[in-house]
Amino acid sequence: MTSVTNVMLHTALQIDPAELDGLVPERYADYRAIVADGLSFFLQRLSAGRLGEILAAQAGLPAGASASRRLIPLLHACPALHKLGQVIARNAHLDPMLRRQLQRLETMPSQTPAGQVRPILERELGRHMRRYRIRIAERHLAEASVAVIVPMTWSDRADPPGAPRRHAVAKLLKPGVTERLEEDLEILGRLSDYLEERQAAYGLPDLDYHQIFDEVAELLTHEVRFEHEQSHLRAAAKQFSGRTDVQVPALLPFSTSTLTAMERVYGKKVTDTHSLTASRRTGLFHAMVRALLSQVVLSRDPSVLFHGDPHAGNLFATRDGRLAILDWSLAGRLTTADREALSQIIVGGLRMDARAVARAVRNLTGRGTREVTIRTHVDEAMGQLRGLALPGPTWAMRLLDALALSGARFAPRLLLFRKAFFTLEGVLADVCPECSLEGALIGDVLAALVREWPSRLLRPPLSRDYATHVSSGDLLRIVASAPTALLRRWRPIHSHSESMFFP
Ligand SMILES: Nc1ncnc2c1ncn2[C@@H]1O[C@H](COP(=O)(O)OP(=O)(O)OP(=O)(O)O)[C@@H](O)[C@H]1O
Ligand SMILES: [Mg+2]
Structure with a gap:
């Protein structure tokens, strides 16, 4: 590993490079140098303000925190890396402790201050606040790589008097996330050129890294474009309308181009279901296979959508026994x-x-x-x-x-x-x-x-x-x-x- 890498990782993350090697399993040992150099390349090019925030978050961790624990606030601060962490979080070849840490990225308690979000929310909801008698909760429900989720209740004029208020959530971008994602992608673009130039030295396969990067970057930018998610939510609601075992949160009429208002789902991550009976978990497994794979491939309808990001933070087992499929920002169609x-x-x-x-x-x-x-x-x-x-x-x-x-x-x-x-x-x-x-x-x-x-x-x-x-x-x-x-x-x-x- 280069000396620059050593210094960067040691000062920025206080991670001993030997410990970082331990994060990459033996099976992928050939990639250790790339992971360390890639991380260092990324950190070196990050704007001073963001690097400062990352260092401050690291300083707040207990002195003896493990490398895998230190990695999480770093990934959470960089939306593109956060997504990468979610994708590998269930890879059976990773060290179990690292996997457990990465799984925290699937859905997290919100760290975005409510004071930053509320004014945006009230401005976006504007006249809908009165029209739908919206009440916004004080505390955020959760956040993940790009969005923060705020619970709300509302009622419709058509609701009979005395009807219970309806439960919803507002999904909006974390303040500053679009800029952070743009910066991440700009640096990762340069990293793909760097890897392409050195692919022989790293023993990497002869791939068109830049082209692959462009395609991934294009998909990641969909994450912050709510019009995509809203049209996917509408299509998915239709697609699953006949299925009693699947819930897709209904899109609500007070959504805007930068705020998705949808039905609130009550449940927990499909992977946090140890208390369920074996037969309920088997049922959940089959509902997931059918809704997310079989129904996509075994179909003659070219409009059928597939969920492009089915990590556990986007799949909930609901209290009433259904599979809820959340977060439709990334979705696609096969021909x-x-x-x-x-x-x-x-x-x-x-x-x-x-x-x-x-x-x-x-x-x-x-x-x-x-x-x-x-x-x-x-x-x-x-x-x-x-x-x-x-x-x-x-x-x-x-x-x-x-x-x-x-x-x-x-x-x-x-x-x-x-x-x-x-x-x-x-x-x-x-x-x-x-x-x-x-x-x-x-x-x-x-x-x-x-x-x-x-x-x-x-x-x-x-x-x-x-x-x-x-x-x-x-x-x-x-x-x-x-x-x-x-x-x-x-x-x-x-x-x-x-x-x-x-x-
Ligand atoms: N309709 C909903 N009802 C209840 N909780 C929700 C709802 N939508 C989202 N959440 C919670 O908020 C979390 C983050 O929401 P979401 O996945 O949409 O954000 P994101 O930042 O786009 O996520 P990702 O990092 O997967 O792209 C979810 O993992 C879930 O815990
Ligand atoms: Mg999500």
Whole structure:
């Protein structure tokens, strides 16, 4: 580690660099130098005022505070890093103590002074205050990376006399967060150039770091644009209207372009449900899989939204037994072609047909992706199917993940879906450790196949216009190729260097 890094980390965070190394697990040991240098690069370029605030927060911590404890106020002070902390907080490979600390970033008690927020709130609500008889609570409910949440009660003129007041929250940006996010992103942009120049020295894969950064930055700026969240909330409310096990907070008429007023949800993080019975937690697990994954992929409706940020602070188990899905600032839509390609990867896997899997992968990746990258990873994924592993949705997502890490290009919506999938995978494992995500997804696919069976009699055999996106011809081919596929799964591997699956 460079001496500048040492000095920066030691003075700014009072973290012993050796302790920082301990934060990055052995499995990712090759990345330790990058993490330390990246953090130092970031801190060195932060404006003096913000660095001063970070130092003051560090000084307020107990002298013996661990490195992981010291990291949290630093991440909380930098919205882009705060988001990163939330995404890795459920990664099973991290040290359990670090994970526990990072999980605090998912939802936090508010540290924003009420005196700074109230005048903004009253100004924004303006004439609505009287019209809806709004009363604002003294204390904030919570905050996370960009927003602060304030409880309110209100009533409508149409409410009958004596009706109980309605409970709501106002979500507004923490004062100064837009500027902080802009500064974070500007520095991270420079960091991506720095990494690109030194990728060989750091032993990093040959990726277009700047382009990846631009895409992530574009998504992060959505976090502070409330018009996105409000239109997503409306669409999600419609999407889940038939589901009695899911709550999406209703958007209220006194929302403005910088304030989202919505129904208040009563509950707790889905991961803080140790007091629930095993069967309630299993129910919650399945509701999450269906609402956030199966319903997104197993759909013929291109308008179906997926939640782009399903960390545990955005998923609540409500007091009345539902799954509440909060914070719709980041959301996306898959295309029908994406869904078809995803199912074709699995169909190809079931038939042990590497060429079919590669063809489907090619339909998801951009033109710049090298053929050899696709072949290598498809070959490796097919190799994993030897023995008992089944080519289910998590197998397909791992293949796409490996491809992305090797430089394959994916559209931003697919990168967001991949990030959401892996965030959710970690949360699900904490909600119900004994439940299987792959099993739940395969169960949902089979249920969809059964539901669409009668309509297969009326459609041409090659039509993929089904929720599963699998044609009757595909199904026949899976059955017809079963004996060969089984043989290929158990054929001994002769050589590691030659491709087993591509002629
Ligand atoms: N409608 C609601 N009812 C009750 N609590 C809510 C509601 N919306 C948000 N919260 C609470 O406030 C926290 C922060 O809200 P939200 O997630 O919308 O903010 P954020 O800063 O955009 O979060 P993130 O860091 O995930 O982007 C939530 O984790 C939750 O605890
Ligand atoms: Mg949130």
